[in-house]
Amino acid sequence: MEKQARAAAYRQAAEALPARLRREALALPPEEQSRAEELRLRAGRPMTALIEGRELPLGELPVEVGELEQLLEIASHASVHAVLPQLRRGYLTIAGGHRVGLCGTAVLREGEIHALSPLSSADIRVARQVKGACAPVLDRLCPGGVLRDTLILSPPGLGKTTLLRDLIRAVSEGEGCLPRRVALADERGEVAALYGGVPQLEVGRRTDVMEGCPKAAGLMLLLRAMNPQVLAADEITAPEDVQALAQAAGCGVTLLATAHARGREDLGRRGLYRELLDRGLFQNLVTIRRTEGGRAYEVEELR
Amino acid sequence: MLHLLGAALVAGGCAWLGFQKAMELKNRVRALEETARGLALLERELGLGSPPLPRLLEGAARRSEGPAAELFAGCAQGLSRLDQEDFSHLWRRQTACLAGLSGEGKEILAPLGEVLGRYDCRDQREGVAAVRGQLEELAARAREDSRRQGRVYRALGLSGGAFLVILLL
DSSP: OOOHHOOOOHHHHHHTTTHHHHHHHTTTOHHHHHHEEEEEBBBBBBBBBTTTEEEEESSOBBHHHHHHHHHHHTTTTTOOHHHHHHTTEEEEETTSSOOOEEEEEEEETTTTEEEEEEEEEEEEOOOOOOOOTTTTHHHSSSSSOOOOOOOEEOOOSHHHHHHHHHHHHHHTTTTOOOOOEEEEEETTTTOOOOOOOTESSSSOOEEEEEEEEOHHHHHHHHHHOOOOSSSESSSOSHHHHHHHHHHHHHOOOOOEEEOOOOOOHHHHHHHHHHHHHTOOOSSEEEEEETTTTTTEEEEOOOO | HHHHHHHHHHHHHHHHHHHHHHHHHHHHHHHHHHHHHHHHHHHHHHOOOOOOOHHHHHHHHHHOOOOHHHHHHHHHHGGGGGGTOOOHHHHHHHTTTTTSHHHHHHHHGGGGTTTTTTTTTTHHHHHHHHHHHHHHHHHHHHHHHHHHHHHHHHHHHHHHHHHHHHHHH
């Protein structure tokens, strides 16, 4: 069943492709469709599917620049103007939460990327939600059924965002804990993947999402506007983010956030994150580590 | 009696032809004006924000009249088949199908498909404004033609009918 859902997500992502490339993508056997993570298009080269770290060519004919432009047209519904802010941050989200990354020759205006023309490569990342990812840690993060202030740590690519999304979903739905109103500052649109105002990845029925806004400003706006019980943000990276979290903590809101670090020691070595620890903003620290069988979660109580 | 009836029919027919021709000129002006108004609507919407093209065209189709409504609705529908036809082709094809618009009006309108949705809102607004300006000029010329030639056609219809009646009687 899960394989079918994964293959269906692949086919949905392939809908952004122009007709010829879509045919090539859909010719991939269903078993491999379910394992494909990305579709990669490079001008002058055949399209490939990224499957478990290896690129598998999907046809013999090379991708043309015109087809990359058509991909952008399909993905944006012929509305490049509406997705320019997304393009400037490197990718745009399409129906289903799949991400289309683009690169090419940058056209600059006032020192900022204004457009990409001509396009040279594109990458469609298939969005797949891991429901239940938070199950191994939920009990310890919600003693008595109430979520405590939690910071999730891991190096890139180990599933911080996946765990955060699933925790938000569980808390918002009241799965394994008391249901809470969650407000999510999703600056890069990676957690909820809003498309047309609707989250494409499940973040729960009691979750309000603010996308595309700098985290600190988004957190403060959510705090004022949405009266949240839980305030969530992905990847704390700036002193303003820490300030905003501290201010929110003072308002009695439960905090849920992620940060790039290998563990508590690593966190303590960096000035920005040390402040998070010194201020005692978080009660629980979840560290994700890679193991031979996959990944392991370690929960540490800070106070 | 039969002669009189025939004469009345000939006179009426000629007058109808003249009035019909004058009406065609009026309709041509109205189609151009409606199209220009539709484009003005697009301009205003693009000035308010960055609406995606489907929403922009669907909204404009509901609030426009005549060829503009027909064009916007047709293009909004075609946006679901972008894998088969790109937007500039779709716009050109829909423009070519517009029944009410003159050939010259269609020629002015067709290249706008290369601009809509492709550039930022400011550039698109400028493109739409330029086309709207040309259509308004064309409409002004057509209005003048309609005023002058319409009168001529109506007079020709009436006098031609009267002349034929005199000739036949």
